[in-house]
Amino acid sequence: MDEKLSRVDPKLLELLVCPLSKGRLSYDREHNELVSEKARLAYPIRDGIPIMLVSEARRLDE
Incomplete structure (x- = not known):
């Protein structure tokens, strides 16, 4: 995978929240x-x- 495509801008990560829980997200x-x-x-x-x-999300308990 292209290295540029596999990174998430830390500033974007600060802005995005889970649409369901409105909680913070972490990058895997x-x-x-x-x-x-x-x-x-x-x-x-x-x-x-x-x-x-x-x-489109994957359940973590799977």
Whole structure:
């Protein structure tokens, strides 16, 4: 994967919140996802763009 596409701008991460829980997100570099521990969801990042849709998120208990 292209190194530029696998990074998340820290400033963007400060602004984004989980659309379900409104909680903070953390970046999971290994899976290239933004993780909401509160909602137990992981939002994918595709082509450098976070997909902040609950319907696209992966449940963390899976």
